[in-house]
Amino acid sequence: MPELPEVETTRRGIQKPLKNQVFSKIHIYQPKLRWPIPNDLNHFLSKQPLLAVKRRAKYLLLETPVGQLIIHLGMSGRLRVLPTYLTPEKHDHADFIFANGACLRYTDPRRFGAILWSDGNTLHPLLQKLGPEPLTVQFSGDSLYQQTRLRKVPIKTFIMDSHVVVGVGNIYASEALFLARIHPQQQSHQLTKLQCEKLVAAIKQILKNAILAGGTTLKDFYSAEGKPGFFSLQLAVYGREKLPCVHCKQAIQKIVLGQRSTFFCGKCQVIKRGAK
């Protein structure tokens, strides 16, 4: 399930072989993703060079001189670079063929992902209301502290809100809160300044380490080169219900917050009341 590290891993895997290659032909096999794939992509992309592959939040942005192709992997999406075209299989929904013969293939069993087009004139609506990138200085303990004052939701729900900070999905939210020793149910407005600073540092560290490991492969994530991610070996709490905490040995607990599985150590992560 691609979170920011998986998307970043994918970005790097695509950029390397495809940068400056020229789009030739687009094949759409199944347009029904989260939103329909535009049927006029050939018109926009044909003969255009791929200038760069960028990323904003979990959106991949394939830049051309006339606009950008926006790709989101949803929950089960995957992009691969094939040296040459091969017959598509089940769940292969789109192929982007390049002039050198390479094929960028989009596969997505659950079809929660998206492939959209944005001309160069305006920022696409999906990208307009996003919070800061987690690995930039714009995301700081100070800014998080200010934002948490305004709302009263469990802190885990809060950091997974893309208006607050982008790229923190369900796995890394639990991991970051464990690293910062903050209880996932602590109300956002009750976090202390110090807790906010620890949490921001933890989120940055978790994401950086996960990117270094090539992402987390729980089941179905593979990079554009076909390699799994190895961060699952470093997961301290996610998926470890009833297993001993790596820090204190107490059994890890699983609860549901915002309809999402949440893992934490009840001994290491204790709710604190913030000074008002």
Next chain:
DNA sequence: AAATATACCTGACTGC
């Protein structure tokens, strides 16, 4: 307005 729930989708798994 903010908080919470729902919808979208399929594969893997569980229990009868």
Next chain:
DNA sequence: TGCAGTCAGGTATATT
């Protein structure tokens, strides 16, 4: 063996 039921999860959108 098969089938119904449950779960997983990103995020826009609907509902409370």
